[in-house]
Structure formats: C-alpha cells, structure tokens
Amino acid sequence: MVLYTSAFPNSFLQTLHSLAWTFIFPCYWLTDRLLVSFLPTTYEKHQRGDDPCYLRVLCLAIIIPICLALLIASLPFALIGFVVWAPLQSARRPYIYSRFEENCDASTATGPGYWKAAGGRSFCFATANVCLLPDSLARFTNLSNTQIRSSEVGKRIRNGASRPQIKIYIDSPTNTSISAASWSSLACPHGGDNANRANSVGIKRTSSMDYKGDNFIGNYSDEGKDCKSGEEQSDGDSNSCIVRVAGDEAVHFPDKEVDISGVQVTITEPSEQLGEAETEDEKFQNSNHKHREGDGVSLDSNTTSRESLIKFKIADGAMDSSGATNNKFVYKASVMKKASLKKRRHLGDTFDHELSAFFPANLDFLCLQEVFDKRAAEKLKAQLNPYFQYILYDVGRYAWHSCCSFKFLNSGLFFASRYPILDVEFKCYPNGKGDDSLADKGALFVKVQVGTTPQDQRIVGYVSCTHLQALAGDAAIRCEQMDHLLDWLAEFQKSTSSSSPTNPEDLLAFDVLLGDLNFDNCSSEDKLEQQHSLFTHYKDPCRLGPGEEQPWVIGTLMDPEGLYDEDTITPDNLQKVLESEEGRREYLVFSNSRNQPSCQKGRKVPQKNCGRRIDYALYSEEGLNPDWKVEVEEFSFVTQLAGLTDHLAVAMRLSVSTGEEDP
Numbered sequence: 001m002v003l004y005t006s007a008f009p010n011s012f013l014q015t016l017h018s019l020a021w022t023f024i025f026p027c028y029w030l031t032d033r034l035l036v037s038f039l040p041t042t043y044e045k046h047q048r049g050d051d052p053c054y055l056r057v058l059c060l061a062i063i064i065p066i067c068l069a070l071l072i073a074s075l076p077f078a079l080i081g082f083v084v085w086a087p088l089q090s091a092r093r094p095y096i097y098s099r100f101e102e103n104c105d106a107s108t109a110t111g112p113g114y115w116k117a118a119g120g121r122s123f124c125f126a127t128a129n130v131c132l133l134p135d136s137l138a139r140f141t142n143l144s145n146t147q148i149r150s151s152e153v154g155k156r157i158r159n160g161a162s163r164p165q166i167k168i169y170i171d172s173p174t175n176t177s178i179s180a181a182s183w184s185s186l187a188c189p190h191g192g193d194n195a196n197r198a199n200s201v202g203i204k205r206t207s208s209m210d211y212k213g214d215n216f217i218g219n220y221s222d223e224g225k226d227c228k229s230g231e232e233q234s235d236g237d238s239n240s241c242i243v244r245v246a247g248d249e250a251v252h253f254p255d256k257e258v259d260i261s262g263v264q265v266t267i268t269e270p271s272e273q274l275g276e277a278e279t280e281d282e283k284f285q286n287s288n289h290k291h292r293e294g295d296g297v298s299l300d301s302n303t304t305s306r307e308s309l310i311k312f313k314i315a316d317g318a319m320d321s322s323g324a325t326n327n328k329f330v331y332k333a334s335v336m337k338k339a340s341l342k343k344r345r346h347l348g349d350t351f352d353h354e355l356s357a358f359f360p361a362n363l364d365f366l367c368l369q370e371v372f373d374k375r376a377a378e379k380l381k382a383q384l385n386p387y388f389q390y391i392l393y394d395v396g397r398y399a400w401h402s403c404c405s406f407k408f409l410n411s412g413l414f415f416a417s418r419y420p421i422l423d424v425e426f427k428c429y430p431n432g433k434g435d436d437s438l439a440d441k442g443a444l445f446v447k448v449q450v451g452t453t454p455q456d457q458r459i460v461g462y463v464s465c466t467h468l469q470a471l472a473g474d475a476a477i478r479c480e481q482m483d484h485l486l487d488w489l490a491e492f493q494k495s496t497s498s499s500s501p502t503n504p505e506d507l508l509a510f511d512v513l514l515g516d517l518n519f520d521n522c523s524s525e526d527k528l529e530q531q532h533s534l535f536t537h538y539k540d541p542c543r544l545g546p547g548e549e550q551p552w553v554i555g556t557l558m559d560p561e562g563l564y565d566e567d568t569i570t571p572d573n574l575q576k577v578l579e580s581e582e583g584r585r586e587y588l589v590f591s592n593s594r595n596q597p598s599c600q601k602g603r604k605v606p607q608k609n610c611g612r613r614i615d616y617a618l619y620s621e622e623g624l625n626p627d628w629k630v631e632v633e634e635f636s637f638v639t640q641l642a643g644l645t646d647h648l649a650v651a652m653r654l655s656v657s658t659g660e661e662d663p
Contacts, residue, residue: 512618
C-alpha cells in the first residue's frame with residue numbers, strides 16, 4: 001500500500017488548496033478571537049480578579065469593534081476561498097504520513113531489523129485525549145492557547161518516552177520489599193516462563209528513569225550516538241543501563257558508562273516502609289502556558305515531571321550510594337513507589353499497575369484524540385518526530401463526502417509509531433449526531449511491522465485508534481459505532497493479510513485498540529455499551545466485568561473546574577492528589593448512579609473506584625499463532641499532561657512470548 005505523504009495527489013491541487021485557505025484563514029482566526037473574548041478560563045478569571053473592571057471594559061470596547069470591522073472586511077475573501085476550498089475536499093486524502101529521515105537519531109534506533117522472533121518482545125502503547133481544538137472551542141473545557149499547548153504536549157510526551165531505562169538487580173534474597181518487580185522485557189529480554197525461572201536466583205525488575213538535561217531538545221543528536229542499521233539489540237532500547245545492588249551495597253553499570261552521581265539508590269530493610277526523597281516542588285506559573293526557560297513544566301527544566309528518588313533504609317539510617325546529584329543531568333529512577341502508586345503482584349494480580357507522573361520509557365505507539373486543529377497537529381508532529389519516526393496526522397476529511405453531513409473538523413486522531421507502518425485505512429462513522437456530526441469522527445486502522453523471523457517472515461501488529469460519539473444519552477449511537485468498528489477492523493485485517501508461496505503469511509504479534517470511547521464501565525447510563533460484544537473480542541485490563549472495575553482503577557476524566565488549582569497544575573502534584581480517594585473525589589468526574597444524591601459541587605456522590613474511565617487500551621488474542629502468548633506487563637494512569645488537557649493518559653505494556661528459545 002502507498003502511504004500518502006501529502007493531502008492531495010498533485011502539487012497543483014495542493015497549491016490551490018493552500019491559496020483558498022489563505023483567503024479563509026483571516027475570517028476564521030478573527031471569529032475565533034472574538035469568541036475567546038467572551039469565554040475566559042478560570043485561570044484568566046483569577047488573573048483578572050485584581051484588575052479594575054473599567055480597564056477590562058475599556059479594552060473590550062476598543063478590541064471588539066476593531067475585530068468586528070476586520071471580520072466584516074474579510075468575509076468577501078473568505079467566501080471566495082470557501083467556494084474553491086469545499087469542492088477540493090473530495091480529492092483530499094484521509095491522512096498525511098510523515099517519516100523522520102534523520103538516521104543518526106539514537107532515540108529512534110528501533111524497528112523490525114532489531115528483533116528476531118525467538119524468545120519474544122514487549123511493546124508499550126499509550127492513548128490520550130489532548131483537546132487541541134480551535135481556541136474558542138477548547139475553552140468550553142476550561143483550556144486555552146491551543147497552539148502553545150500543542151508544543152508543550154509534544155515536549156512532555158517525548159520527555160517521558162525518551163527517558164533511559166535501567167535494570168535493577170537485587171542480589172539479596174532477604175530484601176523482600178522489592179519483590180514487586182516489573183518483569184518486563186528489559187529485565188527478561190525474551191519473556192516467557194523459561195526466562196523467569198532462569199532469573200529465580202535473584203530479583204530482576206525493569207525500572208524507568210527520568211532524564212533531563214539543560215538542553216534536552218538538542219540531546220537527541222548531540223550525545224554522539226551513531227545509529228547502525230541492522231545492529232542487534234536485545235530489547236529495542238538504546239538508552240538502557242544496569243544497576244546491580246549486591247550484598248556489599250555496590251552499584252555497577254556493566255553495560256555502558258553512566259555517571260552514577262546522577263543515580264541515587266539507597267537500601268532499606270524489608271520490614272521498614274519505603275520512603276521517598278523529599279523534593280521542593282516549584283510552583284507552576286501557568287500564565288496561559290507561556291513558559292520561560294526553567295519553568296516547572298518546561299521540557300528544558302530539571303524539574304519537569306519530577307518524581308521522587310528511590311530510598312530504602314538500611315540498619316542505622318538512610319544511605320546514599322550515589323553521592324551528590326549532578327545538576328546538569330538528573331537521572332531519577334521510579335524503581336519503587338508507595339503502595340498506593342505501584343502495586344505488587346498479589347491476590348491474583350497478573351501485572352503491575354501504577355499512577356505515574358510521566359509516560360513510560362521506551363513508548364512504542366501513541367494514539368491521541370481531539371487533535372482537531374491542523375496548525376496544532378503540525379507543532380505536535382514537529383515535537384514528536386525525533387522520537388516517533390512514523391506519524392499519521394490530519395486524519396479525516398472536511399466538507400461533504402460519502403453522503404455525510406458537512407464536516408468543519410477532521411477526525412482529531414493522531415498516531416505515532418517507532419516501527420514502520422505497512423498499511424493504513426480510515427473510516428468515518430456515518431451516524432454522528434449533534435455537535436459530533438460537525439467532526440469527521442471515525443476509526444484509524446494501522447498495520448505495523450515489528451520484526452522478522454530467521455526465515456524472513458514478517459512479524460506484524462495491528463493498532464486501531466478511535467473516538468466515539470460524545471454526547472450523553474447517545475448509547476445506541478455508540479453501540480452502532482462499535483459495530484462498525486468491529487466490522488471495519490475484520491475487513492482491514494483480511495485485506496492486508498498476505499499469503500503466497502513467495503510471500504508467506506505474516507505472523508501477528510498483537511492486536512490493540514486505543515481511544516476515547518466516551519462511556520465508562522460503572523455508570524448506570526452506560527449499561528448498553530458495557531455489554532457490547534467489543535469486550536468479547538478485546539480484553540480490558542481494567543475491567544472485571546460489565547459494571548465492575550479492578551480495585552486499583554481510577555477514572556480518566558477530570559473536572560474542568562479544577563485544572564488550574566495549585567494541587568493539580570503540575571504532573572507531580574496531580575499524581576500526589578490522585579493517590580488518595582479524597583483527592584480523586586475532588587478532581588475527577590465520577591460515574592453516575594440514579595440512586596445517588598447530589599453533592600455540593602453539583603456532581604454525583606462518588607463511589608469508591610468508580611471514576612469515569614472513558615479512555616481505553618484494549619488488546620485481543622484472536623488470530624495469534626497458537627504457540628504465542630500475549631500478556632499485560634504494566635498498566636499506567638499518567639498525569640504528565642496535567643494543566644494541558646482534561647483527561648488522564650493511559651499506557652499499557654504488552655509482552656509477546658513466542659515460546660521459543662534463543663539459539
């Protein structure tokens with residue numbers, strides 16, 4: 001399949017489209033600015049609280065007439081541009097494919113050439129609704145400055161995903177407090193039961209590290225790491241290192257040279273509770289997300305998405321085995337967290353689950369929703385491309401097409417991958433109603449190549465992204481859309497499968513569905529969606545059954561009124577708040593129950609573990625090789641986009657075991 005690198009099939013149509021949009025844009029921008037004047041966010045209201053009323057009235061009295069005059073003057077040009085723009089949309093392609101060409105970028109050193117089938121591999125997926133609409137529409141969810149937010153969203157995601165990973169080897173069998181290990185592919189590169197049994201002598205776990213430098217953006221190409229195509233890597237991560245904590249409290253880095261002054265590991269007795277290093281949280285100076293260098297949420301800051309350093313206690317007190325911290329390159333490990341953050345595997349738990357202040361390291365696939373603004377999509381792509389080499393954006397069509405109603409916005413879907421994309425297809429839901437019918441909401445299906453067998457047989461995966469009808473009370477519409485989703489997915493997999501004597505059938509490693517489904521698993525109003533057949537084809541790691549969640553699950557939809565509170569404005573603060581049930585009650589939207597009375601804030605009285613989880617990461621075991629096995633290693637609720645969107649991100653790491661041994 002040919003991947004479309006431009007929106008139109010030839011340069012003439014592309015130029016004509018650009019010219020038409022040049023005529024339309026002034027009218028569009030002025031309309032957006034006028035609406036913004038009447039829709040302040042709670043942060044702007046707070047900032048203006050000390051200003052005399054007459055100053056604001058004076059500003060509006062000057063600005064609004066000028067904007068209105070310019071808007072009226074631009075209308076004739078916008079009309080001419082629209083007459084040209086609208087018919088061109090019938091020739092527009094449903095997405096734009098971008099590939100980052102700088103092969104020297106160490107952070108993209110992954111792909112099918114780095115993994116053979118023997119043993120297995122793990123893959124990490126994340127999804128988030130980032131609410132990048134035109135500025136006036138974003139303000140209905142208490143968000144502003146879409147263009148600035150889009151760049152910051154990209155920086156934070158890249159900051160979290162590109163952190164190096166470390167492997168922690170605990171040789172002391174008595175240190176049972178660390179037995180809640182994350183058995184991921186970095187610690188056990190080949191997964192499977194055999195690998196785990198081989199490691200039974202000591203406790204292995206993979207942990208994430210948060211890397212931040214003074215000039216982080218330039219670190220991708222300035223670290224002196226040259227990519228070598230075809231170079232073998234055991235886990236696809238060029239930024240991993242090993243920390244070994246032995247009985248003599250030594251710390252070693254056998255795989256590569258690392259400045260251990262940036263890694264702080266302290267050891268504790270198992271009977272003591274795990275502590276966290278005390279850090280001084282800088283106050284987040286939002287100022288409409290116009291960050292200066294060194295701000296608490298800036299990518300270049302050493303305090304971005306900071307997480308507490310590891311502490312264990314030993315005998316007579318805390319022991320810092322790493323020495324002084326290097327201020328220029330701060331490595332922070334998330335090896336252990338409080339029991340409320342990272343749960344150990346017990347009482348039937350089959351995987352680790354956590355509330356994290358940052359995206360998982362070595363994130364492989366990213367699906368975003370509500371990237372409706374094309375300029376914001378371009379900025380987001382520019383930030384993510386150095387890490388995610390393959391990106392699909394501006395997904396969907398505009399105006400009239402396929403007998404659908406007029407579309408003012410595209411689908412809002414955005415897909416990024418570290419693995420090559422083989423096939424893509426986008427389908428628009430034909431039954432959108434109300435405000436949702438103005439956007440080209442649908443489903444994006446992507447086939448990626450993640451490896452090859454020794455016999456040069458391709459190993460592939462399917463990643464599907466979607467965003468369903470949002471309006472309350474539209475359960476029947478959402479169920480119909482899920483019916484379409486399953487049918488389209490089956491057709492896409494059938495049409496993209498290959499089997500011939502010269503081209504053997506692909507081996508399917510995973511089939512994952514990500515997106516904002518706009519219903520939760522606890523609300524009585526969403527019972528119809530909870531029982532849909534989608535959940536018989538795909539497994540939900542957070543769900544025990546219709547209407548019943550895992551005990552550790554929290555919601556993903558935040559109360560917009562609390563987005564700019566000091567307790568939630570930074571990733572660390574939001575993480576700490578959501579650790580407690582009281583904090584979740586204050587800042588998350590909870591499930592609705594007909595029998596619950598209203599509380600003082602106008603929301604339903606929340607029940608424990610019934611936050612509105614409308615962002616999903618699902619996986620399927622259908623179609624896999626009978627000898628292969630897919631398991632969830634880790635599941636995370638991510639707060640790194642605090643202050644930038646009204647959703648929590650969700651991340652899931654899958655382990656694909658082939659049941660074979662390395663030669």
